[in-house]
Amino acid sequence: MIILTLEQKQSLGFQYLLDDMQPNCIYGQELVKNAAPASRGEQQELQEELKRLSLLVEGYEKHRSFWDSMELILMQMKEVRGSLKRGAEVVLTDLELFELKHFLLQWEKLQQLFRREDAVLLPGIAPEDTVGALDLLDPQGRRLPGFYLVDEYAEDLRQVREQKRHLEVVLRQEHEEKKKERLLRQRQEEVAKEEEISQRIRGEITEELRPWLNRIAQNCDVVGKLDFLIQKAKLALRYKGICPTLTQEELKLENMRHPAIEKRLSESQKFFTPISFQMEPGAAVITGANMGGKSVALRTVALNVILAQSGFFVYATEARVPLFDTICMVAEEYQSMQNGLSSFGGEIMQLQNAINAQKEGFGLLVFDELARGTNPDEGTSIVRAVVRYLKERHVMAILATHYDNVAEFADYHYQVAGLNQVDMKQLEEEIHSAKGTKGIDIISKYMNYGIYQVHGKEECPRDAIHICGLLGLEPELMELILKE
Amino acid sequence: MKNDLFLNLMEGHTAVSLAGMCKNAGKTTVLNRLLKELGDANISVGITSIGRDGESVDVATGTKKPRIYIREGTLFATSSELLRNCDVTGEILETTGMYTPLGQVVALRAKSDGYIDLAGPSMNQQLAKLSQWFLNQGVHKSLIDGAISRKSLCTRQVADAVLLCTGASYHRNIQRVIEDTAYISRLLQLKRTLKEAGIRKITSFRKSRKPDEKLLFLDQDGNFNVAEPGQKLIDALRETENQEYPFLWLEGALTDAMLKPLLFSNVSCKNKSFVVEDSSKLLLSQDTYEKLRRKGIQISVLEEITLLAITVNPFSAYGNHFEKQEFLERMQQAVSLPVFDVLEGME
Numbered sequence: 001m002i003i004l005t006l007e008q009k010q011s012l013g014f015q016y017l018l019d020d021m022q023p024n025c026i027y028g029q030e031l032v033k034n035a036a037p038a039s040r041g042e043q044q045e046l047q048e049e050l051k052r053l054s055l056l057v058e059g060y061e062k063h064r065s066f067w068d069s070m071e072l073i074l075m076q077m078k079e080v081r082g083s084l085k086r087g088a089e090v091v092l093t094d095l096e097l098f099e100l101k102h103f104l105l106q107w108e109k110l111q112q113l114f115r116r117e118d119a120v121l122l123p124g125i126a127p128e129d130t131v132g133a134l135d136l137l138d139p140q141g142r143r144l145p146g147f148y149l150v151d152e153y154a155e156d157l158r159q160v161r162e163q164k165r166h167l168e169v170v171l172r173q174e175h176e177e178k179k180k181e182r183l184l185r186q187r188q189e190e191v192a193k194e195e196e197i198s199q200r201i202r203g204e205i206t207e208e209l210r211p212w213l214n215r216i217a218q219n220c221d222v223v224g225k226l227d228f229l230i231q232k233a234k235l236a237l238r239y240k241g242i243c244p245t246l247t248q249e250e251l252k253l254e255n256m257r258h259p260a261i262e263k264r265l266s267e268s269q270k271f272f273t274p275i276s277f278q279m280e281p282g283a284a285v286i287t288g289a290n291m292g293g294k295s296v297a298l299r300t301v302a303l304n305v306i307l308a309q310s311g312f313f314v315y316a317t318e319a320r321v322p323l324f325d326t327i328c329m330v331a332e333e334y335q336s337m338q339n340g341l342s343s344f345g346g347e348i349m350q351l352q353n354a355i356n357a358q359k360e361g362f363g364l365l366v367f368d369e370l371a372r373g374t375n376p377d378e379g380t381s382i383v384r385a386v387v388r389y390l391k392e393r394h395v396m397a398i399l400a401t402h403y404d405n406v407a408e409f410a411d412y413h414y415q416v417a418g419l420n421q422v423d424m425k426q427l428e429e430e431i432h433s434a435k436g437t438k439g440i441d442i443i444s445k446y447m448n449y450g451i452y453q454v455h456g457k458e459e460c461p462r463d464a465i466h467i468c469g470l471l472g473l474e475p476e477l478m479e480l481i482l483k484e
Numbered sequence: 485m486k487n488d489l490f491l492n493l494m495e496g497h498t499a500v501s502l503a504g505m506c507k508n509a510g511k512t513t514v515l516n517r518l519l520k521e522l523g524d525a526n527i528s529v530g531i532t533s534i535g536r537d538g539e540s541v542d543v544a545t546g547t548k549k550p551r552i553y554i555r556e557g558t559l560f561a562t563s564s565e566l567l568r569n570c571d572v573t574g575e576i577l578e579t580t581g582m583y584t585p586l587g588q589v590v591a592l593r594a595k596s597d598g599y600i601d602l603a604g605p606s607m608n609q610q611l612a613k614l615s616q617w618f619l620n621q622g623v624h625k626s627l628i629d630g631a632i633s634r635k636s637l638c639t640r641q642v643a644d645a646v647l648l649c650t651g652a653s654y655h656r657n658i659q660r661v662i663e664d665t666a667y668i669s670r671l672l673q674l675k676r677t678l679k680e681a682g683i684r685k686i687t688s689f690r691k692s693r694k695p696d697e698k699l700l701f702l703d704q705d706g707n708f709n710v711a712e713p714g715q716k717l718i719d720a721l722r723e724t725e726n727q728e729y730p731f732l733w734l735e736g737a738l739t740d741a742m743l744k745p746l747l748f749s750n751v752s753c754k755n756k757s758f759v760v761e762d763s764s765k766l767l768l769s770q771d772t773y774e775k776l777r778r779k780g781i782q783i784s785v786l787e788e789i790t791l792l793a794i795t796v797n798p799f800s801a802y803g804n805h806f807e808k809q810e811f812l813e814r815m816q817q818a819v820s821l822p823v824f825d826v827l828e829g830m831e
Contacts, residue, residue, distance in 0.1 A: 147576050171597070
């Protein structure tokens with residue numbers, strides 16, 4: 001498993017998806033919380049998980065009632081792992097026995113559900129039978145939710161309770177203080193006996209439960225997996241995801257989307273432009289003007305790769321994704337001001353970490369506007385050098401940058417479409433008739449945040465200067481800019 | 485067999501809470517009496533407490549406190565760590581997901597008679613939920629052993645009726661005990677004077693109000709005016725002096741500090757009625773309360789509660805016992821409610 005920090009998950013928009021999931025029980029909640037990319041050694045498990053998820057997603061609507069019933073059962077599943085641990089060592093309390101019984105009852109319901117005609121059997125998910133353990137906690141076989149040490153556990157328990165009950169009945173009718181006190185004392189003696197016998201029985205039950213404890217613990221894991229799978233399937237359906245194909249060294253994502261950004265855009269009546277991206281090991285550079293969506297494109301690629309590697313569906317029309325040993329993201333926002341480093345210093349530390357990490361194996365390295373705060377000369381040098389260094393390593397490095405003259409060294413060059421396919425005349429007229437103030441909104445409406453692959457050398461688009469003009473920048477100043 | 489004291493009074497009330505003016509007011513004795521009367525009449529009960537009442541020995545006074553004794557079939561809810569203090573044979577029915585400092589609140593059914601030790605949740609919402617759960621399980625009545633605190637006297641959210649327990653342990657001066665108890669009982673008997681349209685207005689105001697909007701002027705027809713967010717009570721009143729709003733809804737608690745400036749001012753409040761959620765929201769000294777009344781201000785509640793009776797305990801944990809006949813009679817004169825001596829007719 002590759003560890004991502006919460007900060008990284010948030011910045012990628014991965015956390016947005018995790019927060020959108022509603023696991024039914026603690027076991028599922030934990031898996032959602034710890035969701036992370038698998039390492040390459042876990043490829044087989046990942047493959048299997050994706051297969052299960054596909055099965056679930058494909059048949060979800062058809063088997064809707066089955067999955068809904070399962071969620072209702074999962075909602076009842078409470079934490080018992082503490083009791084399982086304690087049970088291996090000490091005598092369990094009535095409350096712990098109750099909680100175990102409750103879990104086992106729900107488990108039995110789950111097993112019955114799997115025997116239904118419309119049941120969906122998922123490969124690798126094997127609910128283990130624990131009827132024997134449940135019988136220990138329900139000697140009457142009534143399968144009712146409550147628990148106490150019923151008389152059936154032992155004859156001496158039944159007897160002492162009968163004695164006690166007799167005293168209690170007499171007590172109810174007795175009004176004379178002295179007699180009442182004597183009866184209460186007698187009752188106290190029976191209570192003590194009852195407790196002693198009860199403790200013995202708790203010991204016996206715990207002892208008999210011990211051989212079952214491991215199996216129950218495994219079932220806890222199964223409960224978590226089922227819960228997690230259902231939530232992943234619902235997420236896939238909600239945002240129309242597809243199952244990724246795992247490859248050795250090929251990355252190809254067609255018409256990707258990014259649900260968190262999509263949501264944000266839709267709140268201001270804007271639409272997300274799907275992004276297509278492909279590369280093989282080497283370095284890819286995404287360029288574009290200031291208002292353009294380099295960062296969006298970068299995050300969309302990174303999110304979808306990480307989703308695939310974490311056993312989620314991806315948001316694309318086609319997805320072929322390799323498994324990486326390491327995943328590193330370098331962006332100004334990840335370094336915190338609190339640690340005392342300047343933003344540039346922090347970035348360089350991250351860069352070094354990324355360089356170190358890729359030495360450990362096949363790495364995905366993502367750079368969002370590396371050295372953005374530096375002067376353009378030095379910044380360009382740094383980014384060019386990073387591209388030249390990384391293209392020789394066994395990595396997929398993706399860099400979003402606004403520096404010119406970087407792409408020429410890269411194996412792949414993507415360009416944000418920006419305003420390059422826009423009818424400038426029409427745009428100008430629209431801005432003109434809208435009288436200035438809404439210029440920015442109009443431009444961003446026309447701005448195409450999609451990316452296209454550039455083959456060979458291409459003139460860097462002059463969107464920045466276009467935008468200056470469109471926004472009606474002082475004519476004299478504009479003239480000077482154009483002369484530069 | 486002695487006569488029933490509380491059985492008839494409780495008729496028609498499904499959730500009854502016990503409130504104490506002080507420790508050693510005899511609350512548990514009353515509760516046991518209640519449980520016995522209900523048990524003898526075959527009326528099933530669910531019981532929990534607001535937080536924890538204390539130890540079996542009163543730490544402050546060293547006096548031994550009685551324990552709660554319930555009948556077989558009674559439902560009860562207490563914190564997991566207190567289960568070992570309960571000597572009934574108890575069937576665990578549910579873990580509630582509510583937590584107290586003594587662990588998770590667990591709901592049980594008594595499979596025998598016996599003693600229990602209660603520590604229920606302290607949040608009103610949770611108590612209300614638990615109380616409802618008892619009733620859903622099919623019991624006839626839900627009892628709540630209340631805390632000894634003015635603030636949680638008991639809200640309508642939790643119970644529809646209340647028994648108030650007072651006693652010599654409250655104060656060494658009998659006059660003071662009677663006056664203060666009578667005052668609290670007046671607060672507990674405050675009526676709802678607002679009619680349907682006004683109540684609807686308040687309900688919708690509470691749903692949509694901003695955090696700082698706490699004052700709402702209104703009339704019986706539902707006409708209204710919301711005071712500026714964060715505006716002080718006295719300023720809001722002054723601003724609306726010439727407007728015809730007989731009611732003022734006050735969100736949250738009404739305290740002495742909020743009212744002091746008003747009492748010293750010349751703002752006219754004749755025939756104004758202040759409305760609060762219920763009497764637990766009135767954190768007023770008797771002095772302030774009386775001054776308000778003299779200024780012409782009525783106080784009413786949105787949620788009425790029924791005060792069933794007052795019980796008195798002439799025995800003080802601190803040694804200064806009252807003469808029991810005198811205490812009983814003077815309390816009876818001070819209120820127009822049934823008043824019982826806890827020890828009289830209670831073994």
